[in-house]
Amino acid sequence: MRRDWDIMRSVLLEVEALDVKQTEEFVFFQPYSSGDPEADRARHALMLEEMGYLKGIKYQTLSEGRYLKSPELTMPGADLLDTIREKKMWEKIKEVSKERGVGIAFDTLKGLAGLAATALMT
Known part of the structure; x- marks a missing residue:
């Protein structure tokens, strides 16, 4: 699975x-x-x-x-839910993950969220 x-x-x-x-x-x-x-x-x-x-x-x-x-x-x-709750932020995390060629894992999620938040603010 x-x-x-x-x-x-x-x-x-x-x-x-x-x-x-x-x-x-x-x-x-x-x-x-x-x-x-x-x-x-x-x-x-x-x-x-x-x-x-x-x-x-x-x-x-x-x-x-x-x-x-x-x-x-x-x-x-x-x-974890606070990090991925907002739909806009969640979509940006997935986009950043795809752009960087990094899979979303429990360990990398916080870093991806930081990158996504930065991208949303610019």
Whole structure:
């Protein structure tokens, strides 16, 4: 599976928008075999959880798939979302990444955001 930053951004925005009651009931579900777009969102949510940007109750079954229940942003997740929240800034980060020939990775995102912010101000 290819990492898709647009999906990860939308997952972070979705989790941030959940109220307390919605958070308690919300589940990302990744079936073992599915081409469903919701399965892709769940895979990306689980990646974000593995990197420490989301927290929640993670479990899997032998027959169905993997779950992330009651997802919440962590402090690093909130910081990441602050960097990529605004659509204009996010589009500029992707543009700068493409111009420089640098892939967007967790480690390079802050640097790309700095370059993008500078480009937007000039």
